[in-house]
Amino acid sequence: MFKKILIANRGEVAVRIHRTCREMGIATVAVHSEADATALHVKLATESVCIGGPQPRDSYLNIPALLSAAEVTDAEAIHPGYGFLAENAKFAEITQKLGFTFIGPNPEHIRQMGDKIEAIRAAQTFGLPTIPGSGGALSEIEEALSVAEKIGYPVIVKAAAGGGGRGMKVAHSAPALRTALHVAMNEAGAAFGDNRVYLEKFLEKPRHIEVQVLCDSHGNVSILGERDCSLQRRHQKIIEETPSPAVSDEQRQTLFAKVAAACKSMGYLGAGTFEFLYENGQFYFIEMNTRLQVEHPVTEMVTGIDVVAEQIRVAAGEKLRHTLPVFTPRGHSIECRINAEDPQTFIPSPGKVTEYFAPGGLGVRVDSALYPGYSVPPYYDATVAKLIVHGATREEAVTRLKRALEEFVIGGIKTNIPLHRKLVATQAFMRGEYTIHSLEAFLAENRL
Numbered sequence: 001m002f003k004k005i006l007i008a009n010r011g012e013v014a015v016r017i018h019r020t021c022r023e024m025g026i027a028t029v030a031v032h033s034e035a036d037a038t039a040l041h042v043k044l045a046t047e048s049v050c051i052g053g054p055q056p057r058d059s060y061l062n063i064p065a066l067l068s069a070a071e072v073t074d075a076e077a078i079h080p081g082y083g084f085l086a087e088n089a090k091f092a093e094i095t096q097k098l099g100f101t102f103i104g105p106n107p108e109h110i111r112q113m114g115d116k117i118e119a120i121r122a123a124q125t126f127g128l129p130t131i132p133g134s135g136g137a138l139s140e141i142e143e144a145l146s147v148a149e150k151i152g153y154p155v156i157v158k159a160a161a162g163g164g165g166r167g168m169k170v171a172h173s174a175p176a177l178r179t180a181l182h183v184a185m186n187e188a189g190a191a192f193g194d195n196r197v198y199l200e201k202f203l204e205k206p207r208h209i210e211v212q213v214l215c216d217s218h219g220n221v222s223i224l225g226e227r228d229c230s231l232q233r234r235h236q237k238i239i240e241e242t243p244s245p246a247v248s249d250e251q252r253q254t255l256f257a258k259v260a261a262a263c264k265s266m267g268y269l270g271a272g273t274f275e276f277l278y279e280n281g282q283f284y285f286i287e288m289n290t291r292l293q294v295e296h297p298v299t300e301m302v303t304g305i306d307v308v309a310e311q312i313r314v315a316a317g318e319k320l321r322h323t324l325p326v327f328t329p330r331g332h333s334i335e336c337r338i339n340a341e342d343p344q345t346f347i348p349s350p351g352k353v354t355e356y357f358a359p360g361g362l363g364v365r366v367d368s369a370l371y372p373g374y375s376v377p378p379y380y381d382a383t384v385a386k387l388i389v390h391g392a393t394r395e396e397a398v399t400r401l402k403r404a405l406e407e408f409v410i411g412g413i414k415t416n417i418p419l420h421r422k423l424v425a426t427q428a429f430m431r432g433e434y435t436i437h438s439l440e441a442f443l444a445e446n447r448l
């Protein structure tokens with residue numbers, strides 16, 4: 001097993017990874033930007049290295065600085081967390097070439113799944129159902145119009161290199177598609193340096209259902225259940241839960257068998273997530289994330305498996321500790337992403353945290369890097385905490401979530417806690433009846 005791991009990330013996820021490393025007796029190296037010298041992940045780590053200026057490109061995306069930090073501290077492995085370089089195949093490749101272990105899948109799998117067009121093609125060859133669409137990159141408007149004519153409007157234009165909910169445009173008619181294609185190609189080129197776009201049928205009331213997998217290099221594949229991440233704003237998840245209140249056990253098992261077969265055909269290594277849209281009893285593959293996900297704690301709560309520990313073990317060449325093909329969830333778990341932003345306008349709200357009180361009690365977990373007196377810098381992701389609850393039933397988990405949200409105090413900055421409080425009290429949420437469009441509809445109807 002590794003003696004020392006460099007965590008190439010910051011904030012809540014860096015703290016999360018550090019905690020598991022310490023439980024495994026592994027020393028940690030924190031890297032930080034000049035803006036993060038007093039961050040919790042730096043305070044907790046065994047040692048730390050400043051890798052550059054506040055802007056992500058100068059620090060957390062700065063590959064030479066990260067690798068130099070690993071070199072000078074004698075770290076043996078690098079955990080990328082999520083965001084930043086977690087899905088950068090080149091980073092994974094260079095890390096390995098320099099003799100460090102990259103805690104993640106093979107660079108070829110990161111590359112293949114990072115290109116959504118390639119990912120859809122691969123999924124089709126593994127027998128996973130996909131959404132009707134162009135099946136490949138579009139450059140001519142005539143081609144886009146003819147695909148749309150065939151599958152019917154509305155359609156969605158998506159960037160092959162897209163991520164984080166960016167680079168998607170919906171079109172309800174041919175004139176709108178002309179504009180959408182043009183705008184999407186320009187935006188994708190500017191944002192991702194790759195202007196390839198493709199087209200899919202826009203599903204009008206699907207749920208987002210994803211499957212968590214863990215694979216080792218000894219041929220073991222474990223399916224850790226699904227997560228329902230339908231509550232989204234601008235295609236970004238806000239609340240996630242497991243099991244999904246919408247999927248029957250039979251549908252679940254059929255899907256899991258297909259995903260397990262796909263992992264075996266790929267020879268996948270490590271943690272990964274297959275994302276699907278689910279409508280009228282059908283699952284449609286949309287993409288695969290080749291990394292740890294923000295919402296992994298809900299899976300940990302119902303399986304009792306530390307996903308980060310398993311990532312580290314399989315990266316070290318060990319077998320998965322738990323090799324059941326499919327885990328049966330114990331109870332129900334829900335996560336709320338707490339963002340430092342105005343709950344009404346969604347404008348980011350960095351600044352000094354004057355008060356901080358995290359909820360506790362049975363079945364409550366808070367993953368956060370906040371502490372009283374800490375200043376949230378303006379340069380990074382707005383998610384500053386995750387509130388995760390576990391209950392024997394969904395009803396118990398919802399009740400516990402409401403209670404925990406009542407207790408949560410973050411003073412000095414604005415957060416979306418008021419939005420969560422309102423949202424979890426709606427009949428739709430309490431009944432588990434919602435789609436990917438429900439949150440936007442709720443926001444249009446409610447002032448906070």
Ligand code: ADP
Pocket residue numbers: 131156162163164165166168200201202203204206208232235275277286287436
């Ligand atoms: P990203 O990589 O940017 O997260 P995804 O392909 O995972 O993009 O899609 C993110 C979200 O966008 C989905 O969860 C869903 O809400 C919405 N979405 C994507 N494709 C479609 C589609 N064909 N129809 C309706 N909504 C879609």
